[in-house]
Amino acid sequence: MALPLPISPCTKRDGISCLSCEHFEYASTMATTLLAPVKTERQILEHSMSEDDPNANIQLPSVIGSQPRWGPRHRGAQELAELYSPGKRLQEWVCVVVCCTLCVCAGLLMARHIRADASLLVAAIAGVLTADFASGVVHWAADTWGAVDLPLIGKNFLRPFREHHIDPTSITRHDFIETNGDNFAITIPVLARIVWQLLSCDDVIVNKEFNWIAYWYLCCIFVAMTNQIHKWSHTYFGLPTWVVCLQEWHVILPRRHHRIHHVAPHETYFCITTGWLNWPLEKLRFWSTLELIIEALTGCKPRADDMKWAQK
Numbered sequence: 170m171a172l173p174l175p176i177s178p179c180t181k182r183d184g185i186s187c188l189s190c191e192h193f194e195y196a197s198t199m200a201t202t203l204l205a206p207v208k209t210e211r212q213i214l215e216h217s218m219s220e221d222d223p224n225a226n227i228q229l230p231s232v233i234g235s236q237p238r239w240g241p242r243h244r245g246a247q248e249l250a251e252l253y254s255p256g257k258r259l260q261e262w263v264c265v266v267v268c269c270t271l272c273v274c275a276g277l278l279m280a281r282h283i284r285a286d287a288s289l290l291v292a293a294i295a296g297v298l299t300a301d302f303a304s305g306v307v308h309w310a311a312d313t314w315g316a317v318d319l320p321l322i323g324k325n326f327l328r329p330f331r332e333h334h335i336d337p338t339s340i341t342r343h344d345f346i347e348t349n350g351d352n353f354a355i356t357i358p359v360l361a362r363i364v365w366q367l368l369s370c371d372d373v374i375v376n377k378e379f380n381w382i383a384y385w386y387l388c389c390i391f392v393a394m395t396n397q398i399h400k401w402s403h404t405y406f407g408l409p410t411w412v413v414c415l416q417e418w419h420v421i422l423p424r425r426h427h428r429i430h431h432v433a434p435h436e437t438y439f440c441i442t443t444g445w446l447n448w449p450l451e452k453l454r455f456w457s458t459l460e461l462i463i464e465a466l467t468g469c470k471p472r473a474d475d476m477k478w479a480q481k
């Protein structure tokens with residue numbers, strides 16, 4: 170049986186001006202653009218490491234060259250891993266201990282001020298969104314600009330970002346300190362201010378400011394947890410069920426979602442806390458517009474250092 174043919178969007182009908190047809194075409198193009206996947210399954214398969222098999226680091230026959238393009242055997246990945254120093258390790262330990270202490274103190278001091286109302290929920294969600302956006306900005310800046318040979322920040326801060334693109338599952342072999350040291354460090358000044366405020370201000374002021382305190386506290390917790398969440402998004406075996414549930418419900422960064430970032434040349438989906446902002450930022454062309462502006466002003470090419478390490 171022949172199926173009825175759909176009416177072409179621009180078929181002229183009696184009494185209908187072609188203006189409505191144009192509107193239809195425009196709306197249909199908009200819908201196609203908005204609904205189009207950011208990366209296709211084929212792009213993900215051909216241009217990123219297969220993480221379902223994290224230790225074998227399988228590469229498709231079409232992308233195998235004389236050197237491995239990613240994984241722990243990649244020469245650049247090995248060189249970057251060797252730059253992790255004992256001094257850096259000590260700094261990470263100190264930051265983890267200080268951050269955890271401040272987090273527990275702030276939580277205990279906040280407990281007696283908590284009251285259930287909608288404004289507190291809004292403040293908490295805004296805190297999580299801010300953490301997601303901050304993770305995107307820091308990740309984008311570190312992936313896109315600067316070089317490992319820059320003094321101070323190169324080896325200590327940019328190195329893990331370069332290593333992560335050419336050996337994405339190295340993060341799954343890092344322990345708690347190496348995974349979380351830098352993110353815990355960022356939150357220390359804000360958590361210290363919260364503890365100081367809770368200890369030094371009287372209850373009336375704390376109650377008045379409590380939504381702001383909750384906003385910053387939740388933001389710090391999610392910023393601190395960002396790289397742990399990121400590590401879970403690369404872990405395909407042995408994750409606790411509650412973590413998998415949080416990923417499936419998209420409360421934290423889901424595994425399939427983060428694979429879109431790991432498609433070379435790693436130019437989108439930079440938010441790695443919840444990933445809630447990735448789709449809207451991509452559709453707004455937020456990162457590519459920023460890169461065009463910076464390149465026009467400075468002449469620096471985005472991801473030049475990242476490409477250099479990938480080609481080692």
Ligand SMILES: [Zn+2]
Nearest residue numbers: 308312430435
């Ligand atoms: Zn990246």
Ligand SMILES: [Zn+2]
Nearest residue numbers: 333337399427
């Ligand atoms: Zn990643």
